Amino acid sequence: MNYDDLTTLGLAFGLGLLVGLQRETPKNDMAGVRTFTLITILGVMAGFLSRVYDNPYILPILGLSIAALLMMANVIKSKISPNPDVGQTTEVAALLMFAVGAYLVEGDQIIGVIVGASIAILLYIKEHLHSFIEKLKPKDLSAIMTLAGIALVILPILPDKNFGSLEVINPRNIWLMITLIVGISVFGYFIYKLFGKKVGVISNGILGGLISSTATTVSYARKTADAADISKLAVFVITTASTVSFIRVLFEVGIVIPQHLNVIAVPIGAVILIMALTCLVLFYLINKDDSQGEEMPEPENPAQFKSALIFGLLYGLILLAVAFTKKTFGNDALYIVAIISGLTDVDAITLSLSQLIKEGSLQANFGWKLILLAGLSNMMFKGIMAIVLGAKQLTKWIIVSFGIIIISGLLIMWLWPESWHF
Numbered sequence: 001m002n003y004d005d006l007t008t009l010g011l012a013f014g015l016g017l018l019v020g021l022q023r024e025t026p027k028n029d030m031a032g033v034r035t036f037t038l039i040t041i042l043g044v045m046a047g048f049l050s051r052v053y054d055n056p057y058i059l060p061i062l063g064l065s066i067a068a069l070l071m072m073a074n075v076i077k078s079k080i081s082p083n084p085d086v087g088q089t090t091e092v093a094a095l096l097m098f099a100v101g102a103y104l105v106e107g108d109q110i111i112g113v114i115v116g117a118s119i120a121i122l123l124y125i126k127e128h129l130h131s132f133i134e135k136l137k138p139k140d141l142s143a144i145m146t147l148a149g150i151a152l153v154i155l156p157i158l159p160d161k162n163f164g165s166l167e168v169i170n171p172r173n174i175w176l177m178i179t180l181i182v183g184i185s186v187f188g189y190f191i192y193k194l195f196g197k198k199v200g201v202i203s204n205g206i207l208g209g210l211i212s213s214t215a216t217t218v219s220y221a222r223k224t225a226d227a228a229d230i231s232k233l234a235v236f237v238i239t240t241a242s243t244v245s246f247i248r249v250l251f252e253v254g255i256v257i258p259q260h261l262n263v264i265a266v267p268i269g270a271v272i273l274i275m276a277l278t279c280l281v282l283f284y285l286i287n288k289d290d291s292q293g294e295e296m297p298e299p300e301n302p303a304q305f306k307s308a309l310i311f312g313l314l315y316g317l318i319l320l321a322v323a324f325t326k327k328t329f330g331n332d333a334l335y336i337v338a339i340i341s342g343l344t345d346v347d348a349i350t351l352s353l354s355q356l357i358k359e360g361s362l363q364a365n366f367g368w369k370l371i372l373l374a375g376l377s378n379m380m381f382k383g384i385m386a387i388v389l390g391a392k393q394l395t396k397w398i399i400v401s402f403g404i405i406i407i408s409g410l411l412i413m414w415l416w417p418e419s420w421h422f
Contacts, residue, residue, distance in 0.1 A: 005048065008044055008104050008105055008109065009041065009044055011104055011109060011112070011113060012040045012041050012043065012044040012100075012101045012104055013037060013040070013041060015040055015097065015100060015101075015112075015113065015116035015117070015120075016036045016037035016038070016039065016040030016041060016097055016101070017033060017036075017037050018116070018117065018120045019036045019040075019093060019097055019116065019119055019120045019123065020032055020033030020034065020035065020036030020037050021033050021120075022120055022123045022124050023036060023090055023093065023123065035094070036093075036094065036097055039066060039094050039097050039098050039101070040097045040098065040100060040101040040116075041101060042062065042066070042098060042101065043062075043097065043098040043099060043100060043101020043102040043103075043104075044101040044102070044104055044105055045101075046058055046059045046062040046063070046098075046101070046102050047059065047101070047102045047103075047104070047105025047106050048105060050105075050106075051105065051106075059102055059106075062098075063095070063098055063099070063102075066094065066095060066098050067095060070091045070094060070095070089123070089126075093119060093123060096115075096119055097116065097119065100112050100115055100116045100119070103115070135193070140190075140193065143186050143189060144186070146182070146304065146305055146308070147179075147182055147183060147186050149305075150175070150178060150179050150182055150305075150308060151179045151183070154175060155172065155175050155176060155179055158171040158172040158175050159171055159172060160172040160173075164320070166320060166323040166324060166327070168319045168320060168323045168355075168356070168359075168361075169316055169319065169320070173355060174312050174315055174316050174319075175312065177311075177312070177315055177351045177355075178308050178311055178312045178315070180252065180255060180351070181252075181311060181347050181351075182308055182311075184210065184248065184251075184252075185210070185211055185212070187210065188207055188209075188210025188211040189211055191207060191210065192207050192211065202240065202283070204216075204237050204240075205236065205237040205238075205239070205240025205241045205243075205244065205279070206240060206241075206244050208237060208238075208240070208241035208244070209240065209241040209242065209243065209244020209245045209247070209248065210244060210248070213238075213241040213242050213244065213245040213382065214378075214381075214382055214385075216237065216238060216241040217238045217241065217242075217382040217385055217386050218385060218386075218389060220234040220237050220238055220386075220390075221234065221238070221385065221386040221387075221388075221389040221390035221394060222389050222390070224390040224391040224393070224394045225389065225390060225391055228391035228392070228393045228394070229393075231390070231391055231393035231394040231396075231397055232282060232285055232286055232393075232397055233286050234386075234390065234394055235282060235386075235394060235397040235398055235401050236279060236282040236283055236286055238382070238386060238398070239275065239278055239279050239282060239401050239402075239405075240279050242275065242379055242382065242402075242405075243272060243275040243276060243279060245346065245375070245378075246268065246271060246272050246275065246375055247272060248347075249268065249346060249347075249350050249371065249375060250264070250265055250268055250269070250272075252347065252350050252351055252354065253265075253350065253354050253371070256351060256354040256355060256358055257354050257357050257358045257364070260357055260358075260364040260367075262421050262422050263364040263365060263368060263421045264364060264367070264368040264371065265422075266420055266421050266422060267368055267369075267372065267412055267413075267416045267420070268368060268371065268372055268375075270412055270416075271372060271375075271405070271408065271409045271412060274404070274405060274408045274409075275405050278401055278404055278405060282397075282401065311345065311347070311348060314344065314345055314348045315348045315351060315352055318337070318341050318348050318349050318352040319352045319355065319356070321337050321341070322334060322337055322352055322353065322356060322362075323356065323361065325337050326361070326362070331366060334370055335370065335373060337349075337370075338353075338370040338371075338373040338374040338377065339373060339374070339377045340377075341374055341377075342373065342374030342375060342376070342377030342378045342381075343377055343378065343380075343381045345378075346374050346375050346377075346378040349370075349371070349374040350371050350374065350375075353367050353370050353371055353374075354367070354371075365418050369413050372409055372412070372413055373413065375409075376405075376406050376409045376410065379402055379405065379406055380402070380406060382402075383398050383399075383402040383406075386398045387399075
């Protein structure tokens with residue numbers, strides 16, 4: 001007895017039952033739990049028969065037969081029902097489950113299980129999905145379509161080849177980094193859309209870091225100019241957003257150079273821990289004063305094509321600047337590049353340095369210091385903006401909060417032993 005075949009039948013039974021349970025509703029007369037289970041098992045049996053008799057025609061003939069039965073059922077339903085349901089969701093799901101059953105035999109069973117379970121989930125979240133789509137604005141659709149164009153249209157056609165005398169400009173690599181950053185921003189934007197505007201003070205900081213910590217800093221600093229009594233709350237949100245931006249940096253490093261994350265994550269993680277403790281203290285002071293949460297300002301479209309091009313240009317220029325500076329002036333001069341680059345965009349310098357570490361032209365033990373310095377430079381820039389735009393009370397709290405973090409970060413850069421990693 002072939003126990004693998006029994007396992008395949010068991011998987012088909014479970015997946016068919018799962019999808020059928022979702023379809024077993026009072027409004028659906030086409031197919032329910034029994035029909036979907038039988039169709040999935042029929043797909044498995046079609047795969048078995050094709051394998052046993054080495055006949056490639058058995059599977060498509062049975063598949064076409066299922067399609068014909070579904071068409072006939074729809075025709076009969078349209079004749080006997082005064083208001084027939086012309087939707088095709090159940091019919092397409094039935095054909096897909098037949099294909100899933102066959103694939104469990106002929107292909108990778110893990111993929112078959114993932115597809116079957118995904119079908120059940122997709123059918124289950126229909127109402128939530130429709131409700132979400134109805135709430136989308138033109139700006140939201142523009143973000144989705146721009147991300148799709150960046151990732152699915154432009155990226156595949158770009159050449160995967162290094163150009164220039166320094167051999168660091170790779171069009172596909174640059175566009176891949178654009179896709180990563182735009183994807184993270186779009187994810188944060190739709191999390192904002194999901195939770196709405198009033199998401200609480202902690203969530204405001206987290207979402208601000210996901211979407212744009214700089215924009216969050218500017219927004220909350222301006223709020224204090226008209227309402228100085230929320231200065232501590234504003235500093236908490238700004239600091240939380242900056243903390244999340246450092247976590248975002250580690251995420252980007254993990255995507256590009258996961259093999260070096262053990263070296264980079266520990267010292268930068270130490271800075272994140274200090275930032276988190278600072279946020280906890282600020283949160284305690286906010287609760288002590290019984291401060292109320294402020295509304296999260298709605299962000300702009302996070303997937304503007306112009307912004308993506310500007311980021312790509314900045315990323316490429318930093319790659320060139322780092323490679324040229326290292327070759328001409330040595331490693332010590334890279335600190336200046338990191339400080340200047342971090343003022344404008346910490347994501348670009350992080351990804352540029354990560355790419356050079358990946359290529360072997362920069363050591364990870366030195367690269368993390370440059371990444372951290374760029375992040376601290378970016379914090380300094382945001383702190384100055386907050387001081388210029390905000391109230392006097394905000395200035396005091398920004399100096400204390402950001403001062404602790406920046407000084408701690410510089411001390412970690414200076415004193416951190418190279419052997420401390422996991």
